[in-house]
Amino acid sequence: MASPYPIKNVVVLVQENRSFDHMLGWMKSLNPEINGVTGAESNPISTSDQNSVRVQFGDGAVYVEPDPGHSFQAIYEQIFGQPWSADNGVLAPTMEGFVQEAERQKKGLSETVMNGYKPEALAVYRELVGEFGVCDRWFASLPASTQPNRLYVHSATSHGATGNDTEKLIKGYPQKTIFESLEESGFSFGIYYQDPPATLFYRINFHD
Numbered sequence: 001m002a003s004p005y006p007i008k009n010v011v012v013l014v015q016e017n018r019s020f021d022h023m024l025g026w027m028k029s030l031n032p033e034i035n036g037v038t039g040a041e042s043n044p045i046s047t048s049d050q051n052s053v054r055v056q057f058g059d060g061a062v063y064v065e066p067d068p069g070h071s072f073q074a075i076y077e078q079i080f081g082q083p084w085s086a087d088n089g090v091l092a093p094t095m096e097g098f099v100q101e102a103e104r105q106k107k108g109l110s111e112t113v114m115n116g117y118k119p120e121a122l123a124v125y126r127e128l129v130g131e132f133g134v135c136d137r138w139f140a141s142l143p144a145s146t147q148p149n150r151l152y153v154h155s156a157t158s159h160g161a162t163g164n165d166t167e168k169l170i171k172g173y174p175q176k177t178i179f180e181s182l183e184e185s186g187f188s189f190g191i192y193y194q195d196p197p198a199t200l201f202y203r204i205n206f207h208d
């Protein structure tokens with residue numbers, strides 16, 4: 001009997017935190033419709049200095065080490081251009097704080113932050129971009145670090161987490177995951193991983 005569902009398999013590949021512009025921004029040179037980068041983008045070294053030197057976005061990305069800041073506080077500064085404070089009130093998202101935050105973390109790190117990959121440096125992605133659709137307005141569920149966003153991937157919520165809380169990760173989060181919903185609906189699934197998978201951070205109850 002033919003399946004009533006035309007889609008047989010869905011593959012979700014979850015990788016590390018990287019911005020769209022860093023990985024795929026320069027793919028705009030292959031497809032002008034992609035909302036990527038042109039090289040005209042820049043950030044000031046200091047957002048409080050109107051005469052600050054600005055760092056242009058380039059295409060010289062290589063292996064990134066150390067990781068740029070991706071805590072809630074770091075991303076707040078990157079987006080709003082000011083260090084995080086509960087007293088800041090409502091600010092406009094200027095997207096001007098990437099260089100400033102990077103230099104605060106490590107001198108010279110802004111050179112890494114303000115560079116993306118040339119299409120030829122990412123052969124697999126280049127082919128995928130040429131053959132399939134690219135979601136260029138797909139944002140992180142939460143402007144924060146790795147695990148809260150992976151919790152969203154598997155359960156559509158981080159259960160209030162805005163950072164990698166080791167104690168809570170070990171204890172396990174209580175929310176229902178998509179894997180439990182798949183099992184309840186009679187669908188099979190597999191979890192493949194390199195490092196310990198985020199699915200270990202749930203108190204999952206599968207049925208016999």
